Amino acid sequence: MTSREVPSFCRLCSGGCGVKVTIENDRVTRVRADPDHPLSHGYACFKGLQAPESHYGPARVLRPLARQADGRFSEIGSEIALDEIGARLKAIEEKYGAEAIGMYCGNGSMSGYITFAMQRAFMSAIGSRQRFTTFTIDQSAKFVSFERLGGWAGGTEQLETSDVVMMFGGNPLISHAALGVLCVDPVKRLKQAKARGMKLIVVDPRRTETAVHAEVFLQPFPGQDVPIAAAMLRMILAEGWHDADFCARFVGADRLDDLRQAVEPYTPEFAEKRAGLNPGDIARATRLFALESGRGVAIGSTGPNFSPFSNLAQHLIDCLNVVCGRFPRAGDKVVAVDVLDPPAAYIEEVVPAPRSWEAFPPSRIRGVGMIYGERLTGTLADEILTPGEGQIRALIVSGGNPANSVPDQERIIEALKSLELLVVIDPYPTVTSELADYILPTTLMFEHADMPLSVPGMSFWPVAFSQYTPALVPPPPGSDVVDDWYALWAIAQRMGKQVRFDDAVDLDMTVRPDAEDLIAIRARRSAVPLDEIKAHPGGKIFDLADIHVQPARAEATGRFDVMPADVADELRAATAYCPNGDFTHLIATRRMRDLYNSNGYHLRTTRARNPYNPVALHPDDMTSLGLAEGDEVEIQSEVATVRAVAKSDPTLKPGVITISHGWGGVPGRQGDPRAGGTSINPLISDHEHVEIVNAMPRMSAIPVNLKRVQNENSKTEERWFEPAAPTVGRMADTGP
Known part of the structure; x- marks a missing residue:
């Protein structure tokens, strides 16, 4: 048995922690934190260390699946699946126009250096502006x-x-x-x-x-x-x-x-x-x-x-x-530089408010615009369900799970079911892939060459760091998986489209692109040459000593x-706003240490530590409801009701509950929350309490009522929470 340990980095989140990967007979057998990594210094979290399970565990989808007439899935070769998908998309385009084809990009794919650019290139090639991402339901x-x-x-x-x-x-x-x-x-x-x-x-x-x-x-x-x-x-x-x-x-x-x-x-x-x-x-x-x-x-x-x-x-x-x-200020050294970006000037001056959404043509849904060239995910269900010119008839989901991440779960699932074609590009089964016509499984992070997450104009790290990793292992024997970016290029090829990659190079549409060539295209103007980055396989912090903030230019007149x-209008509206006084608690957002959104949900190692996502309550609230640790509780918002497993948490403010997102299954089939967890998306409306510019729904501070559920026969006991103090809604009902 041959064994070797090689450096790489994790791509599950924007941290990019350095790791050492043990490989035996072309198989990842162990991942540990890289003690010599210049950025993470021997730190890596539980999520990134689960690569043996994520790459070889039973949950991974290893061959493409196509839905048959009887509703069941059957295996299909990847190239045949791409042929069929391309033909069906071409027919939809010819019948309804390019805007009938949409794409939803999730965090599972956007951290890929090539895929991030290919998603945009694909949509540009087919001439559709219907690109949605998690960005507009996150921190837009x-x-x-x-x-x-x-x-x-x-x-x-x-x-x-x-x-x-x-x-x-x-x-x-x-x-x-x-x-x-x-x-x-x-x-x-x-x-x-x-x-x-x-x-x-x-x-x-x-x-x-x-x-x-x-x-x-x-x-x-x-x-x-x-x-x-x-x-x-x-x-x-x-x-x-x-x-x-x-x-x-x-x-x-x-x-x-x-x-x-x-x-x-x-x-x-x-x-x-x-x-x-x-x-x-x-x-x-x-x-x-x-x-x-x-x-x-x-x-x-x-x-x-x-x-x-x-x-x-x-x-x-x-x-x-x-x-x-x-x-x-002028003279300060700039250290937080994305070295994969072109060299940029840092100047002591204001970039005037661009208000660029006002320049985009308004959507047919609510008249909203676009944010950085993206449609607004809060309108995705309406864009699919609303008849008329521009109605989305086909959706490609690239590394995302909109059925369990987009608010108002029943509406988004209704929308996904109504599509003429739903293609999911993902390595694991999800609530969304259960609804798909085609599932294209992908390579995982140690099976393809990559660079760190890089978004033009943003720096995720406090230093000028970068790292390159080659593919370390092949996909499992007998599998038929594709790179995320290749699936998009291949579909465009079948549709007869020309892909212009990274707004720079027209790709040869007769020959499969090489991943190394695509990386080189994206990095062609990087502040540090790609060859120099590759010369440091364990990553390097580059000394860009000449980058300092420059004095303002004489002609600069921008002001905040x-x-x-x-x-000002929103501030006046906020002054008058208070949550519905008929509810006793507010839900706040919360992350679980061992998962990244729904990533990790299907891993045995993760579920052994986190069998479900509990709803956390202050101990006083647990007492008022007569709850013990592990009891079921019903959570009722203005639009829906879900069940979750209660957990006492003294770190919470009384009147506040928290529960993590990304859990649960298809509505109506979720069953015991101890088995699959609880989806909180049914509690959120995509029409009420929505921001004007970016159609961002209210996804936290949601007013709810709580009710204890009897364990016997899973009946709900009529014991609503009885607050000892004024309710959350009434406490907020004050004005200046």
């Missing part, structure tokens, strides 16, 4: 904020340069997702930063794994980020704690006054009462952030980005950075638009 509020507020051309503050970090609704010690600040090796980096004196402020309904490290912890009800951030801005401006010179140069007196007037109603007392905070909480956090610290950053994460008025919340959080001048008219 960040991009809406940039579009309305403007951005900073000098880059962003990093953990290592910050005196203070204030985090709203994020838990990067579990999620690894704070966009460069705490994305990789988060625990060690946070402890190192705190050891040199950095202070941490956390605003979260739960005392999270991150919050336990905070000097100041605010525990509001979910969905109260708007009043908290507005009150902080009011205090900063009233006390003169803002960076007056920065605001004079990059905001202007008139715009700053607009902001001051807009947040005037949000006194700390009002915000604390509305959010359920203790008196003085907001003053303590604001003083530490604005007065006692010179450099730092405020960050909004999935909590505010999923809640009501998510775009407004992110805008106000970003305004905290603006009024305090929390940006790199801190309170445009539409943001």
Whole structure:
């Protein structure tokens, strides 16, 4: 038996942790953290270490499947499947037009360096704008904020340069997702930063794994980020704690006054009462952030980005950075550079608010536009179900699970069932693939060459790092799997289309492209040449010593638009908003340590540690409901009811429950939540409480009622939660 250990990196999330992979007879037998990795320093989480199970476990789909007339699946060769898919898509295009073909891209594919670009190239080749991704049901509020507020051309503050970090609704010690600040090796980096004196402020309904490290912890009800951030801005401006010179140069007196007037109603007392905070909480956090610290950053994460008025919340959080001048200045060295991007200039000036969605032709659904060339996933069901020109008749799902990730589950499943053709490109069975006409299984991360996740204009890491990995092992013997990108190229070929890859090179449509050639095309203008990156198989932090923030150009006149008219309108609406008082609790978002969305759901090693996704309640709420650990509880929202298994969690604020997404099966067949978990998507409406610009549904801070379920015969006992204090909805029913 031959055995070797080679370096690579994990691609399950944006962390990109370095790993050492043991290979025996062309088979991955072990994965461990790479102790010499320059980025992750010997850190890797449970998820990335499960490669032997993910590559060779029984859940993996190894041969393409096609649905037969009787509804059952049968195996089919990959090239034959691609022939049939191409022919059916061509017929749909000829009958209805290119806009009848849509694509949904999930996180399972978008981390692939080639696939990320091929998804866009495919849709461009067929002439359809109907591309949807998880982006617009995740943290698209960040991009809406940039579009309305403007951005900073000098880059962003990093953990290592910050005196203070204030985090709203994020838990990067579990999620690894704070966009460069705490994305990789988060625990060690946070402890190192705190050891040199950095202070941490956390605003979260739960005392999270991150919050336990905070000097100041605010525990509001979910969905109260708007009043908290507005009150902080009011205090900063009233006390003169803002960076007056920065605001004079990059905001202007008139715009700053607009902001001051807009947040005037949000006194700390009002915000604390509305959010359920203790008196003085907001003053303590604001003083530490604005007065006692010179450099730092405020960050909004999935909590505010999923809640009501998510775009407004992110805008106000970003305004905290603006009024305090929390940006790199001329002369500062820039270290957070995506070396796969072309060299870029970093300048001490404002990128004016582009408001680019206004330039896109409005959708036939609700008149909404597009965000960065994408249709809005909150409208996907309507785009499929609404008759008329542009109705989607065929959908390709690339590495995603919309049936279990898109809100309003029954409607999205109704929509998927109505399609004339549904193609799922995925290595595992999902709720979505159960509805598919074709399932194309794919290679997994150690079976193909790759580069790290790279999104133009974004940096996921705090340093100029990159790494290349070749394919380490072949797919399992007897399998018939394809690369994600190849499936799209091959379908375009069958449709007679020309693929222009990365907006640069017209591919030869008569010969299968080589993955190495495609990587080279994407990296053709990278700040560090591809050959130099390949020369360091364990990854390298590159010293780009000459990259510093440059002084503003003489002709630069851009200023931050801190309170445009539409943001002011949303702030007035938020002031009047309160959750439905007929409900007693609010659901907050939560991640499970061992899963990434639904990735890992089918792995035996993961399910042995996480058999289901429990609903967590404060112990006092458990007592009021007469619940014991492991009892079933019914969760009822305005639109649906689901069942989950109760778990006591003293880190929660009373009146708040949490449950992770990505679990459960097809509605009506989910059965015991202890067996397959609970999908929370039925509780969410895709029509009510939706953001205007990006059609983002309310996916957190959802009002619900709870009811204990009798164990015997799974009957629901008529014992609703009886709060000892005013309900969550009524506590929020106050105005300035």
